[in-house]
Amino acid sequence: MKTLNKVCFAICMICILFAVVTSISMIWTPGIDELKWRLLATDGVVFLGSVSTMTVAKAYGGRQMD
Numbered sequence: 001m002k003t004l005n006k007v008c009f010a011i012c013m014i015c016i017l018f019a020v021v022t023s024i025s026m027i028w029t030p031g032i033d034e035l036k037w038r039l040l041a042t043d044g045v046v047f048l049g050s051v052s053t054m055t056v057a058k059a060y061g062g063r064q065m066d
Contacts (some may be wrong), residue, residue: 001057008054015047 022040029036 004057005054008050008057011050012047012054015043015050019047046048 013043019040022043026036034063
């Protein structure tokens, strides 16, 4: 479970960094196209999935499943 938590944490950090860079480029680019919005939305979905996985792993990681 510790490995899963580390992987999810790393994915969360990468998603946050990517979202910040994409958001800044969307602000400063004069012609915003659909691709950037799709990239940002995809990053959000991956981030939320990773956070959800990490939350479940922390909640049930210490318990023994029978």
